[in-house]
Amino acid sequence: MKHKSPAVRLLLLVLIGAVLIIGSGYVDQLRSYQGAQAAIFAIAISSIVLLTGYSGQISLGHGALMAVGGYAAVLCQTHLHIPYPFAFLVGTFAGGVAGFLLGIAAARLRGPYLAGTTLALAVGLPSLANQFHILGGEQGLLFDVGNPPASLGSDFTQYRWFFVVAVIAAILVFWLLRNLLSTRYGRRWRALRANPTAAALSGIKVGKAKVLAFTLSSCVAGLAGSLFAMLLGLVAPLAFTLTLSFTLVTGAVLAGVSNLGGSIVGAVVLVAIPELSNTAAAHFGGSDKVTANLPGVITSVLLIATVLFVPNGPKLPRMKFLARTRQ
């Protein structure tokens, strides 16, 4: 990726996107749904990669930032009746505002203290929905983006449409992030992660750089949250649980936390695990209790194995972008 210009990158990404979108016409609805899910997870994981892999800050609360984005998008669409693509922008912006506020606090904290603060957010924030009527309480708010555009034909399924929207969003995010990370901001963040003291001595404003990273990462999380709301058709506190936050961190670790392209691999693995465990359970039999807990077990084992044996993520072929952006 080192010397590719932004235009070339965009071209490559658009090409990959086109292949995926055309390909989605040849798979069933279930795969379209899983593809959309993977694309949304990839966006969410990339926000963790930006934050942890580049600026060296940790967040266990990105599920809550996704909730902020999701709720903002839904509220705007319901009350202001804006078209849903703009609702995604609102979600992105709202995530960024929340992230900015959190980032100011986060920049003063490190390691376990930062983890604790963001964890508290993940636990506490979604239950705010129960405090205010406008947020719809436990059963949440519905988010209806309507049917796919009629011009695509009547057999263009809703899930395929979600997949297309999610893939386009993912391509934009990856292009923007990749470009951003090869500017001086990216270099500053890497310096910061390697050694904050040395970075400060080199004239980098540590606090400012950290807050910026947190804000941008939260923007991306907010976008992922509003796309997630589109996929679910609703926002509810239970949709943005602690488990979601942990899942995102797991996905980032599985893929090598400082590897942007790896977030796609992480996302695909996360979507594939329940599928694999279902097949395994069907093959070996076993009770509902075993089947229900198997995905959790597989994820945990993979996580432990990754941390033990390949802490920087599995070595991916250095074909860089093409290889890494594959679904």
Place this chain on the structure above:
Amino acid sequence: MFVQRRTKGGIFAAAVVAAAALVASALPAHAETGVTSSTIKLGVTIPLTGAAAPGYNKIPAAMNAYFSYVNANGGVNGRQIKLVVKDDAYSPAQTLSVTNDLILKDKVFALVGTLGTANNEATTRLVNSQGVPRLFVNTGFSGFADMKKYPTTFPLFPSYATEAKVMGKYLADNFAGHKVALIYQDDDFGMDALKGFGTAGTNFVAKIPYAALSQADPSVVGKWITSIVAAGADTVVMFGVTSATGALAGGLYKANLIGKVQLILGSVGSDGTTLKGLLGPLAPALAGSIAASFLPSPADATDEYITQFKAINAQYNAGATFDNNVLVGMNTAMLTVQALRAAGTSPTRASLIKAIETKGSTWASAAFSPILYSPTSHVGYTGYWFGKLGLDGNAVSVDGPGKYTLYTTDSGSAPVVKACNSSSNASEGIA
């Protein structure tokens, strides 16, 4: 030559058509998704893991036990029922993922007893677009009875508004002149209740809202107690979840008010087994509280449904303790079997829905309340009876064991009807 060949071809074509017609008449006209000549596949999503799992995770096994009993006795029109169980950990995102699996991969005929309001909302788009019947959803949210928004969904439990209206009538009949305070969860659940009490014209000396889950905060419970004392209430209606009932009992105990305040509990917050688990040695503090229920008490040995379900539970459910969850699971399964039978010898999704709409109101069910399904209504149960919690946490009817006074009404403005129903809740005997 040409003519002859064409004639031959014509004869051949006619033969093919005739053969095809024979085959077609021998087979069901259209093989419905999830139905084969020997099986019917159903699906359920429910929390088997996570915080919401305890209690609810017993329901699928209970449903399966009832289906095994039916399968062992010949199944439904010769078909064996197969239930695919998926864990959603009570997260709507997870529910949607596993429901995708159930509908698009496992290709189930119908969903049965899917649990949770937000969880069912999340799958509505998919369920509606595929026309999948969604039977007897496990939630009290009255919105699912809206046939325009949820054309294939059948809620079963009475709505919270119904419950509040019924409770208002009970208060007017039995607690006239008492100073009654109301504690309610400040969301749609509680709003539904306020609406019901409003229709019933109940006067409260204090209305105390609390945010869902805030019952875990001792200062919130402290505020309840101060408000109760300040208003001079001698009766308290609790319209919240079970843990809120538990917190209230603890608060009353600390304030030395046990025995001085009569508690009246909504059906959501009065499951004896769960309360016993929550309160431990404090549980007897709730003895004497009055609780609304729509299913009979699982401890009622005189109830024919309870007796039969217990027998099935012993034979097919590997020694699971018989409680409210097992009862709910078996009752759901029993209604499902009746629905499948009524859907005909070659059931389709459309015939299943039609069967419930046209015949559902006549089916046997463990509840005392009638079921109101009709071509213009998807409202399920509409009634409650009141029981007193004993020291063991089980409710016994206020009219004495085996005697039930049933209060029925709708979610709107219809009056509450009181009926003595001392003998039987059966309409057709056990399916």
